[in-house]
Amino acid sequence: MFQFTLNGRSVTVGTDKNLMEYLREDARLTSVKNGCDEGICGSCSVIVNGKAVRACTLTVAKVNGKPVTTAEGLSRRERDIYGWAFSEIGAVQCGFCMPGMVMSAKALLDANPNPTAAEVRSAIRYNLCRCTGYAKVEQAIERAARALRNGDTHEVEFDGAGVGERAVREEAKEKLLGAGEFVDDMQVPGMLYGAVLRARYPRALVNKIDCAAARAFPGVEAVLVAKDVPGERLLGHVVYDWPVMIAEGEETRYVGDALALVAATTKESAGKAIGLIRVEYAEREPVLSPQAALADGAPRLHPNGNVLATTVLKRGDVERAIAEATHVMTQHYSTPRQEHAFLEPESALAVPGADGSLTVYTAGQSVYDDHREIVRMLGIAGEKVRVISKFVGGGFGGKEDMSVQHHAALLASKCGRPVKLTLSRAESLCVHPKRHPMEIECTTACDENGKLTAARIRIVADTGAYASLGGPVLQNLTRLTTWISRGARFTRTTFRRERCAALA
Numbered sequence: 001m002f003q004f005t006l007n008g009r010s011v012t013v014g015t016d017k018n019l020m021e022y023l024r025e026d027a028r029l030t031s032v033k034n035g036c037d038e039g040i041c042g043s044c045s046v047i048v049n050g051k052a053v054r055a056c057t058l059t060v061a062k063v064n065g066k067p068v069t070t071a072e073g074l075s076r077r078e079r080d081i082y083g084w085a086f087s088e089i090g091a092v093q094c095g096f097c098m099p100g101m102v103m104s105a106k107a108l109l110d111a112n113p114n115p116t117a118a119e120v121r122s123a124i125r126y127n128l129c130r131c132t133g134y135a136k137v138e139q140a141i142e143r144a145a146r147a148l149r150n151g152d153t154h155e156v157e158f159d160g161a162g163v164g165e166r167a168v169r170e171e172a173k174e175k176l177l178g179a180g181e182f183v184d185d186m187q188v189p190g191m192l193y194g195a196v197l198r199a200r201y202p203r204a205l206v207n208k209i210d211c212a213a214a215r216a217f218p219g220v221e222a223v224l225v226a227k228d229v230p231g232e233r234l235l236g237h238v239v240y241d242w243p244v245m246i247a248e249g250e251e252t253r254y255v256g257d258a259l260a261l262v263a264a265t266t267k268e269s270a271g272k273a274i275g276l277i278r279v280e281y282a283e284r285e286p287v288l289s290p291q292a293a294l295a296d297g298a299p300r301l302h303p304n305g306n307v308l309a310t311t312v313l314k315r316g317d318v319e320r321a322i323a324e325a326t327h328v329m330t331q332h333y334s335t336p337r338q339e340h341a342f343l344e345p346e347s348a349l350a351v352p353g354a355d356g357s358l359t360v361y362t363a364g365q366s367v368y369d370d371h372r373e374i375v376r377m378l379g380i381a382g383e384k385v386r387v388i389s390k391f392v393g394g395g396f397g398g399k400e401d402m403s404v405q406h407h408a409a410l411l412a413s414k415c416g417r418p419v420k421l422t423l424s425r426a427e428s429l430c431v432h433p434k435r436h437p438m439e440i441e442c443t444t445a446c447d448e449n450g451k452l453t454a455a456r457i458r459i460v461a462d463t464g465a466y467a468s469l470g471g472p473v474l475q476n477l478t479r480l481t482t483w484i485s486r487g488a489r490f491t492r493t494t495f496r497r498e499r500c501a502a503l504a
């Protein structure tokens with residue numbers, strides 16, 4: 001039995017557990033955000049005994065007898081001052097990191113009402129923000145400190161704004177203080193928790209998936225495999241090439257591939273049941289680069305081959321212009337695969353209605369694509385599915401594709417009960433496509449006065465295991481290269497698809 005003071009009220013907890021889990025799931029204090037569950041991001045920051053700490057690194061036993069404060073426990077005045085300072089200065093964008101930032105700021109200002117800029121910087125050194133950056137956050141904390149010292153009163157005013165006028169983000173205060181609801185903050189009656197079995201190998205033949213032990217596990221309501229998809233199994237915003245789940249007899253293409261889904265009454269049961277699913281694989285050599293994907297004899301990873309698209313954009317006679325130029329220079333550039341690093345891991349909640357309808361709450365970047373693909377997968381009428389976007393804790397292109405929305409929808413429609421599916425940080429990194437690595441060969445020519453006369457640009461880009469938005473990225477890329485080489489005559493871009501492990 002553990003007892004401590006939570007936001008000024010005494011609470012008793014029967015068994016020890018992770019503090020963040022207790023605060024979010026049991027106490028329903030959802031200002032405490034789960035960005036990583038590993039003590040890295042600071043989104044779960046709370047104040048214990050006057051110090052800002054990361055709740056995910058503590059247990060209830062560790063705070064026994066101590067005062068714990070979350071953003072919900074701020075006084076009215078603090079809410080007004082922090083709300084005003086952060087909103088007015090434009091520090092709140094997606095807002096996912098912000099309650100944690102405010103708790104770190106409060107811990108500082110409670111102990112040191114007049115901090116130096118260096119002290120402010122130091123106070124938030126464990127709080128990551130992917131959208132705003134840190135300069136505005138630091139300015140907001142300095143403003144709040146001044147207002148709190150001077151006894152000023154301030155409230156955020158949303159009075160709209162015209163074109164060209166400065167506007168305050170309307171939902172800034174609710175995001176900042178934790179009242180703004182992200183998908184994983186939602187709980188609805190009868191809700192089940194989803195979990196996904198991912199591929200063990202980036203490339204392997206799946207011979208058999210045995211779910212018997214998982215189905216028998218206490219609390220498990222459903223275990224689904226590829227043959228349980230009632231409609232079309234291949235999805236994709238632009239090209240239908242991404243299986244909802246890999247079936248027996250098929251090959252995996254990256255470690256984010258789904259093989260089976262579980263819905264259970266608790267997160268713990270869902271996770272344990274996933275661990276009971278037995279898969280027989282025949283491991284195969286992965287294809288780890290565009291060069292390997294294009295090589296003679298490379299394994300054909302999709303029925304139509306390994307090249308997603310080739311685009312050629314040409315103006316004038318570039319070879320002649322290069323041959324006649326006074327100076328010619330060729331350079332090679334490589335850009336790496338890039339993680340988008342949004343702070344909110346992917347989450348979806350699907351809620352079936354009594355009339356056979358389905359409402360899906362998502363943090364994705366395209367409710368219309370989500371809707372189209374869920375309808376396609378379930379094989380039901382479009383008007384039966386509603387997709388609602390909650391606050392999105394950052395995306396940057398990394399939440400364009402289906403990641404959890406379709407799996408939550410499928411589980412909910414099979415179980416007839418709401419299902420929430422939230423990825424861990426590690427799973428999120430494995431599952432969503434990355435910004436495309438590119439190999440760029442750029443030849444530039446000019447005359448004796450340095451005037452550019454030609455540019456020839458060849459690009460091989462890697463969209464990963466599935467098409468995702470590789471096509472539109474290619475189109476933007478060719479437009480960009482044309483723009484860069486305004487004086488040039490020619491650009492040529494090839495866009496290849498490597499189908500391999502996202503995290504090889």
Ligand code: FES
Pocket residue numbers: 033034035036037038039040041042043044045054055056057
């Ligand atoms: S530091 Fe606790 S969730 Fe990231």
Ligand code: FES
Pocket residue numbers: 091092093094095096097098128129130131132133343393394
């Ligand atoms: S506003 Fe900080 S992560 Fe989005």
